[in-house]
Amino acid sequence: MSRLITRGTGVESPTNTFNIAASEEQIFATGLGEVEIVITGANSADLTLTFLFPEPATDFPNDTEWIELCGDYQIQTSTLPAAVGVIISESLLFSTDEALNAFVAQLRADFSLQIKLK
Secondary structure, three states, X not given: OOEEEEOOOEEEOOOOEEEEEOOHHHHHHHOEEEEEXXXXXXXXXXXXXXXXXXHHHHHHHHHEEEEEEOOOEEEEHHHOOOOEOOEEEEEEEOOOHHXXXXXHHHXXXXXXXXXXXX
């Protein structure tokens, strides 16, 4: 099916907290409003997907194949935990400090969000 891409719609504030706003096309197709990534240290980051309504959050893993952050980190949506209200939260784990630092550098350079629909 189709891929929905948004680029350059993010901000880092405060330091090590990244927010990527979904495009209008992504919002219309999936109900996803925003993605927040918080670097928590110890080779990990917290990922929060915030939806406009509970129903799209519940349906997201069934309606999509994957999401890709900053062109570098792809997450299979079927592996995401169940939504709680309008929120899906997941921990991103990296094998080394270098891998986490590379991800952060890529986030700072490329605030992109890609969603592959089923």
